[in-house]
Amino acid sequence: MITPVEGGITAPAGFAAAGVACGIKKAGLDLALVASDRGASAAGLFTTNRAAAAPVTLSRAHLEATGGHARVIVTNSGCANACTGPLGGEHAWLMAVETARALGCEPEEVLVASTGVIGVSLDIAKVSAGIVAAAAALDPARHQAAARAIMTTDPFPKAHAVAVETRDGVFRVGGMAKGSGMIEPHLATMLGYLTTDAAVAPALLQRALAEVCDGTFNAITVDGECSTNDAVFALANGASGVEITQATHDALVEGLHAVALELALGIVRGGEGATKLVTVCVTGAASRADARRAARAIANSPLVKTAVHGGDPNWGRLIAVAGRSGAAFDLARARVTVGEVVLFADGLPFDDRAPAAAEALRLPEVTLGVDLGTGGAAESIVWTCDLSAEYVRINADYRT
Amino acid sequence: MITPVEGGITAPAGFAAAGVACGIKKAGLDLALVASDRGASAAGLFTTNRAAAAPVTLSRAHLEATGGHARVIVTNSGCANACTGPLGGEHAWLMAVETARALGCEPEEVLVASTGVIGVSLDIAKVSAGIVAAAAALDPARHQAAARAIMTTDPFPKAHAVAVETRDGVFRVGGMAKGSGMIEPHLATMLGYLTTDAAVAPALLQRALAEVCDGTFNAITVDGECSTNDAVFALANGASGVEITQATHDALVEGLHAVALELALGIVRGGEGATKLVTVCVTGAASRADARRAARAIANSPLVKTAVHGGDPNWGRLIAVAGRSGAAFDLARARVTVGEVVLFADGLPFDDRAPAAAEALRLPEVTLGVDLGTGGAAESIVWTCDLSAEYVRINADYRT
Numbered sequence: 001m002i003t004p005v006e007g008g009i010t011a012p013a014g015f016a017a018a019g020v021a022c023g024i025k026k027a028g029l030d031l032a033l034v035a036s037d038r039g040a041s042a043a044g045l046f047t048t049n050r051a052a053a054a055p056v057t058l059s060r061a062h063l064e065a066t067g068g069h070a071r072v073i074v075t076n077s078g079c080a081n082a083c084t085g086p087l088g089g090e091h092a093w094l095m096a097v098e099t100a101r102a103l104g105c106e107p108e109e110v111l112v113a114s115t116g117v118i119g120v121s122l123d124i125a126k127v128s129a130g131i132v133a134a135a136a137a138l139d140p141a142r143h144q145a146a147a148r149a150i151m152t153t154d155p156f157p158k159a160h161a162v163a164v165e166t167r168d169g170v171f172r173v174g175g176m177a178k179g180s181g182m183i184e185p186h187l188a189t190m191l192g193y194l195t196t197d198a199a200v201a202p203a204l205l206q207r208a209l210a211e212v213c214d215g216t217f218n219a220i221t222v223d224g225e226c227s228t229n230d231a232v233f234a235l236a237n238g239a240s241g242v243e244i245t246q247a248t249h250d251a252l253v254e255g256l257h258a259v260a261l262e263l264a265l266g267i268v269r270g271g272e273g274a275t276k277l278v279t280v281c282v283t284g285a286a287s288r289a290d291a292r293r294a295a296r297a298i299a300n301s302p303l304v305k306t307a308v309h310g311g312d313p314n315w316g317r318l319i320a321v322a323g324r325s326g327a328a329f330d331l332a333r334a335r336v337t338v339g340e341v342v343l344f345a346d347g348l349p350f351d352d353r354a355p356a357a358a359e360a361l362r363l364p365e366v367t368l369g370v371d372l373g374t375g376g377a378a379e380s381i382v383w384t385c386d387l388s389a390e391y392v393r394i395n396a397d398y399r400t
Numbered sequence: 401m402i403t404p405v406e407g408g409i410t411a412p413a414g415f416a417a418a419g420v421a422c423g424i425k426k427a428g429l430d431l432a433l434v435a436s437d438r439g440a441s442a443a444g445l446f447t448t449n450r451a452a453a454a455p456v457t458l459s460r461a462h463l464e465a466t467g468g469h470a471r472v473i474v475t476n477s478g479c480a481n482a483c484t485g486p487l488g489g490e491h492a493w494l495m496a497v498e499t500a501r502a503l504g505c506e507p508e509e510v511l512v513a514s515t516g517v518i519g520v521s522l523d524i525a526k527v528s529a530g531i532v533a534a535a536a537a538l539d540p541a542r543h544q545a546a547a548r549a550i551m552t553t554d555p556f557p558k559a560h561a562v563a564v565e566t567r568d569g570v571f572r573v574g575g576m577a578k579g580s581g582m583i584e585p586h587l588a589t590m591l592g593y594l595t596t597d598a599a600v601a602p603a604l605l606q607r608a609l610a611e612v613c614d615g616t617f618n619a620i621t622v623d624g625e626c627s628t629n630d631a632v633f634a635l636a637n638g639a640s641g642v643e644i645t646q647a648t649h650d651a652l653v654e655g656l657h658a659v660a661l662e663l664a665l666g667i668v669r670g671g672e673g674a675t676k677l678v679t680v681c682v683t684g685a686a687s688r689a690d691a692r693r694a695a696r697a698i699a700n701s702p703l704v705k706t707a708v709h710g711g712d713p714n715w716g717r718l719i720a721v722a723g724r725s726g727a728a729f730d731l732a733r734a735r736v737t738v739g740e741v742v743l744f745a746d747g748l749p750f751d752d753r754a755p756a757a758a759e760a761l762r763l764p765e766v767t768l769g770v771d772l773g774t775g776g777a778a779e780s781i782v783w784t785c786d787l788s789a790e791y792v793r794i795n796a797d798y799r800t
Binding site: 047048049050051052082083084085086117118119120223224225226227228301302303306307309310312315316317319320321322323324328329331334344347348349351387388389391392393395396 | 447448449450451452482483484485486517518519520623624625626627628701702703706707709710712715716717719720721722723724728729731734744747748749751787788789791792793795796
């Protein structure tokens, strides 16, 4: 059984957090620590962007060097430390060294993340001072400060936690994330951190994280852009005394999933200029890959996203995007729904139902359903937001 | 030698055109004929959208049935005849039959195109009456009316023509196109028609058309959407007496290319909400496919397009999109230019040059250059426009 609990990223036992202002951003918290009081299994998933930033490269190397162990995640916001040459790699390493010194662990037990402006070097003196201050402030009660300190232009912090009851006892999963806000006015970065006090072997944790991300952090999109700094981390410190075995593996995945989904949907709700949460549900696909391909194409289509923004039940755009997505598609058996309303089925439109569909589009949460008509059983869900003039203003007019 | 000439689609000898109002649109010309006074070789390229509209299916079948011969292209605007079930197929066929009767040719010698609202059936009585009226009005002088009659919300008609001088004599190439404007408020359609009075065998014409389209109609994007009705046609009637041989094949391709490029750039300039023509030039790619992939990703990136709109020399977005495009990419050797200004090279940013780059972005035509740094010699150019709040307004607020 899974029950939401208070406490965000530090809801699991043995975790503490802190968020401080070290002066990288013009104002506000900009340095966060999330630390376990003991060694923890660690897993990570990183951006597939070939222009990966220095902290991504470093954190990946640390997970490899330790075989999946870590004590702490250090994050600065306001500067992505991306496209910064060899100096960027040195700065990321110095963040690990400074954090390790403050916490009394090895630098390789530190996972490093940065988010903010691309192509600007870190002011490492400020960051180092921030690390020292944050280490002194570490406290389980400071999870909200940590969640705020990783934000860039996110409209709100994103945190969630659950308790998972198994026959072997109760463990907790906590998490925090930041999403797609523009950064001074450079590229957005998604960061998602999960903690648990279950005891999980590193390989198992990595597998569970990958499984969970596929339907959560990897199933959302704001504008189809993939950052140089995206990272998702999981730490499992065993402080609950519950050891994850074959019998309780599903409970771990469910717990991680519950937190990750809430965080992921928070990222979409807080997408730039977003006014609606849109669930794109593709069914009847010949394969899972086809289903995901069509769902992603629909979720990233500017014509679909502007139609949703304008409350226009424009099912022709959904058909057209599904048709161009590369997924197997049979127009004569395809089906489009907006909310509960079927607007196109068996090759024929039902335009008289447009007013009912327009009604559904007025709600803050909208489901768009497309059956590809192949008769296949594969399906996929992707979450996105609408595309508003505000998105253009945020991204075009920042410096003007 | 290639020289621009007046006359648009009817600049080549033996072609006539007409545009009439038959009442499909609320107002304005909405039915066009482009006809050769004799049999012509014909070639076509069609949307890859699996939800292809009825006229696309019919025109493809006609080109196959005749082995690449046609007399006339009939086009209605205001209704796409897409997603209209079996009745849609009947209506497309009736357009061919009516046109053939009016011109005294076989229905299979008629190429049919429609553009406008998806999912609404054609008023075939109005269209038939329009065909009769247009056939009676056919005249080489009426090329502008034809170019206007295929428009939907295009801000201006697109037409161009050239004379091509070869050692065997002079032939002409003419053309007209419509672009990406929203339609009542459904999906946009690109239509491009080319005529020539050179004599070209059908297979050769098809090959030349494919070659030309790759760098023109297929190298542009407004919003990454591919319509259900896209079609490009070429007609070659031989009226100039110049026969295209191995020796003059290049001249044919160059003539077609000159007209197609001008039309394609016109489509981008008239893109929805567009204020700038953007040339995305990718070099240093490992393969031609990689170069095109990266160029398309950049040209469709909402973050790049909003930055251009806002005049922000945000080279980090170009790096980030190149890195996520799937193309082989070496950050340490990559290079980004805006206009003539190098903003990133050999892994290092040159942010002090941002003001000069911002200056370049103020011009109505902007070139963005990205070298992928692989050392490969492959390159690709894709043209696009900026993304403005006006695009969102056009596509979101149509019915509200």
